[in-house]
Amino acid sequence: MSEKTSIRVEVWSDVVCPWCYIGKRRLEKALAGFEHADEVEVVWRSFQLDPAYPKGPGRPVYEALAEKTGGSTAQVRAMTAQVAALAEQEGLVYDFDRATMANTFDAHRLAQLAKAHGLGAEMHERLLSAQLTEGESLGDTETLVRLGAEVGVPADEARRVLAGDEYAADVAADIREARTLGATGVPFFVLDRAYGVSGAQPVETFLSALRQAHHHSGAATR
Template sequence: MAAALRVDVWSDVICPWCYIGKRRLEAALRQTGYADRVDVRWHSFQLDPGHPAGKRQPVHDMLAGKYGVPPAQVRAMTRQVSELAAAEGLTYALDRAIAVNTLDAHRLNQLAAGHGLGGQLHERLLRAHLVDGEVLDDAPTLIRLAAEVGLDVDAVRRVLDGDGYAADVAADARAAHRLGATGVPFFVIDDRWRISGAQPVDAFVAALRAAHAAAGA
């Protein structure tokens, strides 16, 4: 059955709220019964494009420095988001997560999208960072994860060895800003309904049903 609706999603592969938002969108698609009629397209958005390439920092340390708060407050913040993730069936391990520059990961997402594997690689990278404690600027790790979802290893290496798809990553970010996104996750349904953040499932259900009704009209 041809897709009746299109959902564009801007997301970063190290964003804990993005994984929660992804699960809530998926729950809404199941609840509405639209899963086989929706074309979900994943777009790149770096939360911190200025993070120095090659710098690896424990997420707890990064957050403490970014917000100027003590470690105990950071632990409370990450515990809260981990509890919300658990309600969506996700087991976060943010105490092991490493903050990195995500440009290479997003460049591979662009490659994957061109082969119909954008959703699969985005899911794998989110899980790798947030659940498995993988380091997402490590070339061998990225190659292995990309191969797991079916990408050609030689093609992946060629992308990582050059600057392929960097312009596409930047174009995605510009598109998000034009649409009014100030952070991620950011969802646009049929170029009309916009959802900012990991909203409750009911918000996705309402937007999907409104879009479906408009498409039918």
């Protein structure tokens, strides 16, 4: 009897990225329809869309995006409303009225700590939900500690890590690796370091990539 083939799906994502949450849900739908989903390992990796954004509690997302894009608040509201409508099709209810823009480096360090506890996927989901649907500020240390504790990361350990620079090198390494693989934005999905899917593509695109990777993996083991 041959061993089961295994597919490793690495996902580079930023936890304030609305397209990343949409892409996550579409990948999950593809996995739900994939015949060999039990052979797939999904690994979440860090990425920062705006590493230069100031650290701190953050600013209202409409205000921050208007300043960044040079557009009006009305234009930003229209743009985010379109994204929210797409998110709703995936069962996500975005709340841009309460959302804040924050530097995500510490949130990614927390996610790296969670990964060390075997909770990487749970932490990534919790951070995306907190940012995009609940209006939490991911630039606030105590908020991050609380969110970590909700998925099982010890609060004292999270607070200690966030007070220093632990896991900073891991976050930086993930970002460098994404650049090396050709990512210019996120979400960015890499299957077995052989197939890439850039952006929140349709479910069918993910399903096709999964089947292609599985076929290639099976052929490689023969």
